[in-house]
Each structure stands twice: as structure tokens, then as C-alpha cells.
Amino acid sequence: MPIVEKSLVEVDRTEKLEIDGIDVSGEWNTFLRSRVQAHLDVRISDWVKGQPQGETITRCWQCGTCTAGCCMHTDYGLTEFNPRYFIYLAQVGYEEELRKYATTVWRCVSCNKCVERCPKGVKVEEVIHTIGTYLEMTGAAPESPADRFDRAYASNLLERGILDEAALFRTYERLEGRKTPARDLLRMGLALLRSGRLHTGPLAHRTRGWKKMGRVLRENLEADERARRALAVSAAPPNGGRP
């Protein structure tokens, strides 16, 4: 059957048309209009690429292996958690769309199945965290519970070189405004004390000679955070990436 010439059809109208005895009536010329996405901004992808944790983003060829195996997407069933898509949005700089996931991106639990499986060597988990950091640092996402935990964790460990698990728990509960009932805390504390596992406060383990190392690393950490934030803010498109 011949291909119908456009000239046979009147534009933008429902046509009754029969060709070689076959009815090809229908809406013609109502195909999708070609679209141009303006307001894409590659500065976000440049920023992610510029971070050591994010540099492998350029290798992604969008196969979706990461999302297929992602425990947040598949096991937990949070289908909007789609690392392949987050990477795509960052790659093309579709910031406005990415911002819709501002309170989702942080929920990656770092199981690294995606990094294990990626056929292109993208460190997906680290890239996703970098995208999350970008959203947070540019003010598009609030500081997430996980960000708060990361910061509390780092500051706890840099204090003595070894983590004070109980103190971290208390600090974090305070940050989140949560309160485990005193009775439960006491029960847990006693159980740990009895089994010789309550190393907190003055009983906390410490790394000998840590003071200097702790100071150096703390300075590095703060400088890094400042530099990343400044760069992220300068990379963010004006007006929140809106067209």
C-alpha cells in the first residue's frame, strides 16, 4: 500500500479517506509538535563532574542496570527513586525536573549494588550522593536527615579518632527532635554496661596521638565543604532553573 502523501489530506481536520479500498480516515497532522527544551543548564553536570565522587557521571549510557537492581527502587518499592533518571537529569541539566526529587535523592542507603553492576564503571552511588549534595548546597533541597547524620558522624569521629556510638545516638536524636523513652535508654545502657560495651563519654575509646590528626582533618573537611558549597552556588542556574 502506498504511503499517503500529505498533499492528499487537508490539514488539521478529521478526514474521510479511502486508498486502494482501505479506510485510512483519522486525525491527520496532529502529531506531536517538535519540542525544544530550553532552560537546560550544563553547569550542574559540570559541577558533579568536577567532584571526585561524581566524575564518573560522564560514563553513563543510560542502560538502567542501576535502577533495575536498586534496593530502594525494587526492594523497598520507592519507584520514584530512579538513579538512572537522576543521572540523566543531571547530565542534561534539567534542573527544574531534578528538583522534583529533592526530598528523594538522599534516601540511597549506599549498598553499592549499582556500582558493582554498572557495565560502564560509573560509581553510581557516589554520583547520586553528589547530586544530592548539589541540591542541598544550592538550597533546592533541605538538609536531609542523612546529611545531618553524616555531619554528626564525622564530627563525632574526628573528636577522638574512634566513634563514640552512644554519644552519636544521643546527638542525632537531639538533632531530629526525637526522644527514645528514658526507660528504654536505661534498659539498653544497662545491657551494654553489663556486657562491657558501654564506651561513651569519659569511657570512650580514643586513638593515641589523635589530637593533631583530628585538627588537620577537621580543617580539611570544613575547607572542602566551603569550597563545594561556593562552587555549587555559583553553578546553580539563576531563578532556580525555571524557564
Added chain:
Amino acid sequence: MSASAPRGPPDASPAYYPGCSLDGLGKAYEVTAQRVIERLGLSLDRIVDYNCCGATEVKNLSQDVSIALPARNLALARSMGRQQVVAACNGCVYSLARANDAVTDPATRGRINATLEKGGAPAYDGAASVQHVLEYIHARAGPERVRAAVTRPLTGLTVAPYYGCLYTRPKRYTGVGKTPGTDDPEHPHFLDELLEACGAKVLTDYSAKTICCGGGHALSDLDVSVAFGASILNEAKRAGADLVATICPLGQINIENHLDRIRASYGDEVIRPVAYFTQLMSLAFGSSVREARLHDNFSRPDLFFRARGFP
């Protein structure tokens, strides 16, 4: 790729990196791992002034600090004259291996060593390999020697082997497939073989073997970490396991810490005792329930084993 392959003959006594957990909440793991290693005629040398590896948290804040923290420990192992480092926590193995991968880049290594020097630590030459204690026991002793050391087989016990994430993944960090004595990241089997050698029935097709425990967000995303903890137990129940064996303090603690929540949301019938594999091996090697510190675990495997006549 990771600088994981040892360059010379294996260390007679590799450096042992305990990490915060084994000196804290995971003490039962530490004590029983040492006992198992001794009984198998192996030995490890503790890195004395170790520091926390930074786990999966610090890397989200600063790349260099997340490399410097584990690199300091690897450097200490090197100054002990060792080329092998054994760690018992999946998170520690991951961080140490990740640092190894990062310092293969000369510029990064230079920067990290400058930081270490400033902080008063030795420089790191990038030549230490990293192994999980499970891989170490499997590679150095193996199921045969474990079988020979068993005095009280775990006959009649059905165990779900839970490896969790980060045990051997990602391979680009852990060097799996390139390094002898490493397990398979998709289908790990070392734990299956060691527990079988102890006389237990091991559920090799346990579907939650390598799922995430949610421990990374144990406090910051309760819904998720409770759900993952519950599926580890629920899959064990479906497969007919009496007990779940773990190889990582984060997995162990995350499941046990959420027991009340799991019970409330998923019912009492999914609850099972959870124990470190070295606690189970200790029992098989003749330790008492108390010596295996099974009373440390909140899921109370001590009651379980006492009810089955273990002394």
C-alpha cells in the same frame, strides 16, 4: 582498579583492623573471631592506634578526608611490616579498599600523604591488600580445617547466611576476581561453606543473602532500615531458617536494634535469633554459650541454644 593483590608471599600474621564496632557494640564478634582464628592455628596482629574508617558517611562530605581516614590505618599496617589487612566489618572493608583504589592515582596519593604527614602519621605507599575476616578464614583455613576443628557440630540447625552489602562489592574497590581468596560479589558462598563445615544445614538459596540491611540509614531513615531488617528476617522465616548468621556488625546491630519495631509491624513469627558467624563457629569449636557471648545479642540466641541443650 584496587591495589588489592598482595605483592609478596602472604603475611604469616596479617594486620588486623578492628574498627569502632568490634571494640564497641560488636564485642562478641571480636572475641569469637579471635577465638576461631586461634583455634584454626592462624594469627592476626592488631593495629594498635587505629582510627575510625569513616564508613560510608564521611565520603559524602569530603573525598580527601574519606581517603585519609582509612589510609592512616593502612599506613600503620605497612609500618608494622604487613602487606595484608584483615577487617571484620563490611563497612570497614569497603572504606579501606576504596582508599586503596583512590591512592592508585599519584596526585591523590601525594595529597593524602601530605595530610597524613601534617597530622603526624606515616605515609602510605598503597601496597596493603584488604580482606574480610570471612575471606581470610576461608582462604587460609578453609572448610576442611574447620571441619577438623569442630568438636560439637551444629547438627539440626538451619541457618540463613546473611552477607549483606559491601562484603565483596563493589569489585572495582575490593578487587574481587583479581585477587586470590576473594568471594563472589553476586553469589557469595564462603559463609555457606564454613557453616556447613560446622555441621549446620545452610540455606544456600536464601534470597536475602546480599540485600542491604539499611544500616547506613539506621537512624536517619527508620522506615527503610526497619523494612530491610524485616525482610532479612522474613525471608529467613520463609526459607525455614532457625537462625540468621551475619558477617557485619552494622547488619547485626541494625536488625537487632529494630526488633521491637519489626515485631510491631510484621508480627512475632518473623523474629529469629541473629548471631555473628564466628559465634556459631565458636560454639561448634566447643565454646559454651556464655563464652560465645550469645547473651550479648538482643535477639537472644543464648536462650535459643540453651533450649537445644548447648552448655
